[in-house]
Amino acid sequence: MTDNTGNADARPDLDLEQDLAEAPADGTINEQEMADALAPCGTEGVAIPVGHPAGIPMTGGHPAGVPGGPGGHPAGVDRQRHGGARSVGFRPGGGPEALAYQERTGIKAPRIIAWEITRSCNLSCAHCRAAAEFGHYDGELSMDEIKATVDDIVTISNPIIILTGGEPLMRPDIWDIVDYCHEKGAMPVIGTNATLITDDIAQKMADHKIPRISVSVDFPDAEGHDSFRGEPGCFDQTIRGIKIAKAHGVGVQINMTVTTMNADKVSDVHDLAESLGVDAFHIFMLVPTGRGSDLLEKELPPEEYERVLEWAYHRQKTSPLHFKPTDAPHYYRIIRQLAKKEGKKVTREEYGLDAMTRGCLGGITFCFISHTGDIQPCGYFDMQLGNVKEKPFSEIWTESKVFNELRDYSLLKGKCGACEYKAVCGGCRARALEVTGDYLASEPYCIYEPPGWTGECDSEKE
């Protein structure tokens, strides 16, 4: 317990805030940070999946096994961390307003906000629990309401704003929203199903300075993806959209939600992403909450979940893509456990921002705004903490009891509360909420048992 790298025997109170403060001092964000920003937990659910505003794209059975398995990398190849130097000249959550806000309140400003600007979608995927479809949704924020919210947000931060849906390209005023975010000092990016991307749309993305889009691809072929999505032809349209975006110089990140249906396809989708020449590949672990709670049986069993994350750790080493798991907070425990086995420490030099970020950022530096203005810690955390039509975003961010409890790691209960990794992991609070009704309870999908944990039930700690 002597270093601050978060290694297994490192001090349990790893100072995340201090570590994050080490982000580039030149006020820029590099490619990895942009990639991280495009895939904070909970955005998959609202931004990325094809035709899916809520986030739970899956149905289906259970192929056993995890591609590759631990150790599936050539020994001796240096760990390749990605995203090096390409700067897009932006530091989320940096700047004088954020610093002043933190000084004033003791609370970090939001770095990334996922904003469901519409629930309308051009697709109607069979698996879509929210039944997102083409058409008007009551109560959607108007352009004036969006502008007022952006005006308020930038008083405390200059975040990356992930414009999601539904399908955000369905919103006719999307380019006005993009321009307004830029004008006010935020960085808009887009999570899209990519099926609507034409040369004209891709050129608009480039003209309106969208540095990167994220697109969901859950299977490596049309057969799997289309049946998964319930939309014949969807895979081909998505791949075409990705290629067009790239041809116009827009960065692309592919996101894959891993379930029992496709856990054996992760390596193949990674290879597809590589062959398409995209910038990043992120795997999302299904969080079947809220509208997707009936998909619980599609979630990987905890042991298999662990195996996928271990595989990801090893595959990252040689992947040319920026490649990271998301919605899998204990990945940040696994990194440290495996690094320790390899005799390494998790340093920024060796592990990039994986050494500095935290598993669950909901309410800490990230949150979600719904199409009607409700604020949640993330898209999966099924609890509304306020609405921007009634109260400014900045007040909700500052005053919400739930946000403030999520920021205080000492309040974690059960084994997460006893865990030496809680500062770098924290467990998925949305899963805890869904399974136990208590967002501070133990993460139900973690197999780790902290040495100091007595097996005490969360309820007994009350």
Ligand code: SF4
């Ligand atoms: S609660 Fe945290 S780990 Fe879980 S999906 Fe939300 S942000 Fe991610």
Ligand code: SF4
């Ligand atoms: S016990 Fe909780 S904090 Fe520890 S690694 Fe597991 S999920 Fe993370």
